[in-house]
Amino acid sequence: xxxxxxxxxxxxxxxxxxxxxxxxxxxxxxxxxxxxxxxxxxxxxxxxxxxxxxxxxxxxxxxxxxxxxxxxxxxxxxxxxxxxxxxxxxxxxxxxxxxxxxxxxxxxxxxxxxxxxxxxxxxxxxxxxxxxxxxxxxxxxxxxxxxxxxxxxxxxxxx
Amino acid sequence: xxxxxxxxxxxxxxxxxxxxxxxxxxxxxxxxxxxxxxxxxxxxxxxxxxxxxxxxxxxxxxxxxxxxxxxxxxxxxxxxxxxxxxxxxxxxxxxxxxxxxxxxxxxx
Amino acid sequence: xxxxxxxxxxxxxxxxxxxxxxxxxxxxxxxxxxxxxxxxxxxxxxxxxxxxxxxxxxxxxxxxxxxxxxxxxxxxxxxxxxxxxxxxxxxxxxxxxxxxxxxxxxxxxxxxxxxxxxxxxxxxxxxxxxxxxxxxxxxxxxxxxxxxxxxxxxxxxxxxxxxxxxxxxxxxxxxxxxxxxxxxxxxxxxxxxxxxxxxxxxxxxxxxxxxxxxxxxxxxxxxxxxxxxxxxxxxxxxxxxxxxxxxxxxxxxxxxxxxxxxxxxxxxxxxxxx
Numbered sequence: 293x294x295x296x297x298x299x300x301x302x303x304x305x306x307x308x309x310x311x312x313x314x315x316x317x318x319x320x321x322x323x324x325x326x327x328x329x330x331x332x333x334x335x336x337x338x339x340x341x342x343x344x345x346x347x348x349x350x351x352x353x354x355x356x357x358x359x360x361x362x363x364x365x366x367x368x369x370x371x372x373x374x375x376x377x378x379x380x381x382x383x384x385x386x387x388x389x390x391x392x393x394x395x396x397x398x399x400x401x402x403x404x405x406x407x408x409x410x411x412x413x414x415x416x417x418x419x420x421x422x423x424x425x426x427x428x429x430x431x432x433x434x435x436x437x438x439x440x441x442x443x444x445x446x447x448x449x450x451x
Numbered sequence: 452x453x454x455x456x457x458x459x460x461x462x463x464x465x466x467x468x469x470x471x472x473x474x475x476x477x478x479x480x481x482x483x484x485x486x487x488x489x490x491x492x493x494x495x496x497x498x499x500x501x502x503x504x505x506x507x508x509x510x511x512x513x514x515x516x517x518x519x520x521x522x523x524x525x526x527x528x529x530x531x532x533x534x535x536x537x538x539x540x541x542x543x544x545x546x547x548x549x550x551x552x553x554x555x556x557x558x559x
Numbered sequence: 560x561x562x563x564x565x566x567x568x569x570x571x572x573x574x575x576x577x578x579x580x581x582x583x584x585x586x587x588x589x590x591x592x593x594x595x596x597x598x599x600x601x602x603x604x605x606x607x608x609x610x611x612x613x614x615x616x617x618x619x620x621x622x623x624x625x626x627x628x629x630x631x632x633x634x635x636x637x638x639x640x641x642x643x644x645x646x647x648x649x650x651x652x653x654x655x656x657x658x659x660x661x662x663x664x665x666x667x668x669x670x671x672x673x674x675x676x677x678x679x680x681x682x683x684x685x686x687x688x689x690x691x692x693x694x695x696x697x698x699x700x701x702x703x704x705x706x707x708x709x710x711x712x713x714x715x716x717x718x719x720x721x722x723x724x725x726x727x728x729x730x731x732x733x734x735x736x737x738x739x740x741x742x743x744x745x746x747x748x749x750x751x752x753x754x755x756x757x758x759x760x761x762x763x764x765x766x767x768x769x770x771x772x773x774x775x776x777x778x779x780x781x782x783x784x785x786x787x788x789x790x791x792x793x794x795x796x797x798x799x800x801x802x803x804x805x806x807x808x809x810x811x812x813x814x815x816x817x818x819x820x821x822x823x824x825x826x827x828x829x830x831x832x833x
Binding site for chain 1: 761794
Binding site: 367395397 | 527
């Protein structure tokens with residue numbers, strides 16, 4: 293770059309800390325009065341039971357997602373289930389829930405052997421740091437589950 | 452409602468038995484019913500409720516969407532190429548509007 | 560006493576910020592990472608470099624990049640007849656892929672008719688009002704965003720190439736002055752964050768150089784595509800300064816100055832940004 297900016301009067305570290313700290317405090321205060329409220333853990337169970345009732349066994353399903361979301365508005369999620377996806381053995385449905393959003397349900401996906409591969413990608417909203425749970429229903433009516441905690445941070449400028 | 456523009460990408464040709472990826476995105480605000488406009492008024496819920504894909508008329512994928520799905524929903528899934536035909540995608544809005552997109556796949 | 564409490568509060572805030580940064584800061588791609596190499600030119604780093612791998616992947620794929628929904632709409636508008644002259648953009652310019660190639664990389668630039676600096680959005684509206692006899696699109700309307708994104712896409716991958724000398728120089732100086740002037744209740748200038756503290760952490764984020772080579776860009780925060788001037792306005796609001804109206808001469812000059820800071824970076828429109 294040919295035009296180097298001139299040296300500026302330095303913004304003091306105090307300016308930066310005040311700006312950042314103020315935002316952090318505001319976030320903490322906002323956290324005490326979440327509006328709207330998060331989903332009840334029972335709501336999550338209820339929603340997941342819309343796929344099938346029963347107690348899922350942890351395993352077979354993988355939730356691919358960032359550990360820390362770039363922005364809670366758009367969190368890329370990849371769900372994959374370990375299944376041959378043949379007529380003999382396939383995934384019928386996958387339900388996904390989020391315990392920190394106002395409504396627990398995120399999506400229900402219906403699959404069949406026609407898919408050849410049990411993998412689906414989409415993008416979801418996360419109102420705050422929370423645990424995302426996925427339950428897969430197989431054609432033999434077995435239920436498998438996975439959970440992943442995804443952190444949601446507030447951006448540098450509070451956005 | 453301007454949410455009708457969509458994009459769909461599938462391979463135009465595939466070998467029989469190949470598992471191919473279907474990627475699609477549609478322009479839609481997916482208003483959750485929990486956010487507010489600049490005047491502090493709640494924006495009413497307005498979402499796409501279901502997305503489905505049919506190949507030669509037979510359903511190969513279905514997704515029920517909730518307000519936790521991001522704006523301009525992107526979905527990717529897989530399907531097994533068995534014969535040439537038409538893949539038709541259908542999105543159903545809560546207001547009853549139906550949006551469609553389709554692609555031809557030649558299977559050799 | 561008040562001073563003492565305040566110091567305590569500042570210390571608390573500082574500790575909180577540092578702890579949060581340590582726990583939550585996402586890694587920024589290293590400059591030697593081949594996946595970001597083409598977005599780094601000399602000391603200049605596109606906003607792309609500061610994104611998570613997942614967000615970079617979102618931008619890289621023209622189906623997964625939501626900005627292309629507006630590009631498609633822009634293509635339709637390019638071919639749509641509008642105004643009293645009964646013409647579309649395509650009627651005079653033919654295929655945008657060839658006629659618009661590289662053009663947007665040179666904006667903002669001096670309009671030879673008026674001698675004033677105009678940006679690409681203003682140029683599109685000038686064509687509409689003066690050549691097509693059509694009404695100008697409103698700033699930040701879906702139509703103007705779509706057509707701008709479509710026109711600018713034709714320069715994707717080409718280097719930013721704005722003129723800063725000759726008649727443009729006074730505008731460049733005005734833009735530089737705006738960039739370096741403290742404003743708002745936080746009394747901060749653009750340069751403090753994007754030059755002086757670029758690369759350092761502010762809470763969970765790493766401050767970028769504030770390059771604009773990807774605009775109009777799809778911001779995850781907005782969940783829609785937005786113009787560079789919308790970005791300026793939101794930056795102004797964040798430092799609690801009064802945002803300027805869209806199309807203000809100050810903002811157009813600012814566009815020129817910031818574009819010159821990223822001279823040579825590839826045009827990325829429609830980029831995906833935080």
